[in-house]
Amino acid sequence: MDKPKFFGSIRRELFDGALTPQQVYRVEVLLDACLAADWPLAFTSYALATAHHETANWSHMKELGGEAYFKRMYDKAGARPKVAATLGNVEAGDGVKFAGRGYVQLTGRSNYVKAGKALGLDLLKEPGKVEEPTIAAKVLIWGMSTGAYTGKSCRDYLAKSPPDYVNARRIINGTDKASMIATYAKEFQAALVGAGYGKAPTEPAKPVPTPAPVIAAPTSAKPPVPAPEPARHDGKVEAPASERSWWGGVLSRLFSKEP
Numbered sequence: 001m002d003k004p005k006f007f008g009s010i011r012r013e014l015f016d017g018a019l020t021p022q023q024v025y026r027v028e029v030l031l032d033a034c035l036a037a038d039w040p041l042a043f044t045s046y047a048l049a050t051a052h053h054e055t056a057n058w059s060h061m062k063e064l065g066g067e068a069y070f071k072r073m074y075d076k077a078g079a080r081p082k083v084a085a086t087l088g089n090v091e092a093g094d095g096v097k098f099a100g101r102g103y104v105q106l107t108g109r110s111n112y113v114k115a116g117k118a119l120g121l122d123l124l125k126e127p128g129k130v131e132e133p134t135i136a137a138k139v140l141i142w143g144m145s146t147g148a149y150t151g152k153s154c155r156d157y158l159a160k161s162p163p164d165y166v167n168a169r170r171i172i173n174g175t176d177k178a179s180m181i182a183t184y185a186k187e188f189q190a191a192l193v194g195a196g197y198g199k200a201p202t203e204p205a206k207p208v209p210t211p212a213p214v215i216a217a218p219t220s221a222k223p224p225v226p227a228p229e230p231a232r233h234d235g236k237v238e239a240p241a242s243e244r245s246w247w248g249g250v251l252s253r254l255f256s257k258e259p
Contacts, residue, residue: 001035001192001196005194005195006194006195007024013187013190014184015057026051026058026133029136029137030047030051031048034047034048040158041197042163042165044197045165045192046144047141048188053177053180053181054100054105061133062131063107065099074107075095087107087109088111094109097109101131102131102136104139106143109124112124115130118146149171156171168185169182
């Protein structure tokens with residue numbers, strides 16, 4: 001696909017005409033991961049839209065807030081113990097340790113455990129690795145493909161034509177900001193289509209080889225034998241034998257006649 005054309009389009013439509021190098025890098029990492037996964041257009045469009053929302057325009061790879069906020073929102077000793085239990089935050093401090101990270105803001109001990117097992121990473125020990133774009137991209141593709149986050153996957157809403165970009169939010173987080181994220185998905189889809197996403201690269205035409213000149217094979221015919229030159233005697237040219245024989249016959253007949 002034509003990446004400069006893609007970035008030119010989203011810069012204009014989604015970033016008010018300006019993209020930082022950090023934003024370009026984070027978008028490109030996720031885009032490349034979707035390409036490597038051979039994701040169809042609608043899946044990739046919604047993945048980019050989700051990350052665009054969850055990271056506040058690709059600016060933050062960790063949920064905004066301090067320890068007090070994370071403890072109140074996600075810890076079992078916080079203000080929402082039922083939410084903490086749903087997230088698997090069973091130990092004190094889990095709300096802070098397993099706050100939202102990555103392109104989908106992965107949250108809660110249970111989700112970190114599942115993602116780590118699926119990707120072969122120890123995210124219980126190093127939850128901060130989910131903030132790394134390459135790891136975050138793998139977490140997003142794994143969760144959206146398998147339905148690991150909410151039980152709903154890309155196939156439930158995005159494999160149809162047209163894709164249901166509004167209800168696709170249920171893959172991540174119920175219907176929170178569903179319409180707004182659907183609008184982002186349509187913008188990303190237009191940019192991807194314009195840049196040739198999913199199309200096989202066109203190979204340049206191969207030059208037609210110039211045919212080699214045809215060289216005629218040498219013939220086996222022998223050159224013509226030249227006629228023999230008249231014989232010479234004492235500097236005089238002697239007539240050919242055929243002519244001598246003819247004149248001899250004429251003279252013989254003339255001199256043999258009686259008067």
